[in-house]
Amino acid sequence: MADGVPTDLRQALDGAARLPRLLIACDYDGTLAPIVSNPADARPLPASAAAVEELAALPATTVALISGRALGVLKELSGVSGRVHLVGSHGAEFDTGFLSPIDERAEALLVEIKQTLDEIAAEYAGVTTELKPASVALHVRNASTDDGEAAMHRANEAAARWDAQVTDGKAVKEFAVIQTDKGQAVDILRDQHDASAVLFLGDDVTDEKAFRRMRDGDIGVKVGPGDTAAAYRVDEPRDVAEVLEYLLAGRRRAHS
Incomplete structure (x- = not known):
């Protein structure tokens, strides 16, 4: 059962599961990991962490975490494997360095x-x-x-x-002190991996830059309340886990 996934979002995910190449990008705090009083205690929900890893192991499927966290902190807190791409500093910090130099x-x-x-x-x-x-x-x-x-x-x-x-x-x-843009990070990853479409999930104001970069066929999912440019919405991080698990099941069927 995927009770936390609205019917219209399930339909969109069914289509995404069948695409040749898919990019799945998620914010960290408030999306994969519930918001906590001490930021150093934020950890992904176990179901979300497992789904992220299993999706990243599928063929023609790229998974990335795009967070406001510093890249090293994101790597430590998320605990993800090397299969999952990490982008820190609101989209400005890749594992190859910053998009803009810090002079x-x-x-x-x-x-x-x-x-x-x-x-x-x-x-x-x-x-x-x-x-x-x-x-x-x-x-x-x-x-x-x-x-x-x-x-x-x-x-x-x-x-x-x-x-x-x-x-x-x-x-x-x-x-x-440099320009940051999660939407730009999504576009870079899209091009690098030749993605047919993008699923992006996020809860915060900074994620709106990514939602505004969504193209035809992409799926933007806002987590929680608030105005948004995303076409879809779920209530909380537990629902994010259901979204990822639902997509995982569909993607497995498509590649079986």
């Missing part, structure tokens, strides 16, 4: 951003920062509403003097 000016800006956000976070309980290779994130998930809003407001004021890309997520704001 000395960008490195100096990264230090300045981290110092400023650390100073802001120190004044509000529950507000933390996270340094990544090309960005700094300000997390307010564990702060009170008032403290979170105040910290975000001060970060926005500081950002006015930075040449940084600002990305808003769920209880997080990220400041990158």
Whole structure:
């Protein structure tokens, strides 16, 4: 049974299962892994992890995780095998390096951003920062509403003097010293693997860039509430596991 998979999505997955070459790309936090208070504790649901590995082992099937996490952190937390492609830093960090180089000016800006956000976070309980290779994130998930809003407001004021890309997520704001775009990452993977179509699943604002890159025949699946450019929606990460298992069964039948 795939009770968490809507009927129209099942029909789309049935078609995707029969395609010659398929790319399956997933966000990590909030999609494969439930959101948790401590980001370091985020692990994929066992059913999703198993389905990802089994899909990646099928012929003519490429699986990728595209996350805002730093690539090394994504590899450690996800625990996936080398069959699964990993893209970190919101689509900017591949295993071959960054799509855009991080020069000395960008490195100096990264230090300045981290110092400023650390100073802001120190004044509000529950507000933390996270340094990544090309960005700094300000997390307010564990702060009170008032403290979170105040910290975000001060970060926005500081950002006015930075040449940084600002990305808003769920209880997080990220400041990158290079351009990041999950949609671009999807297109690169699509071309690299000559995919007939793409299935992309994601829950956050940053995933909308990927949803807006979906073409005819692609399947974009929004996880959870909120406005979206995705054509389909499921409620939570447990439903993502059902989507992947449903596709796995269909893809196996198509290649048997």
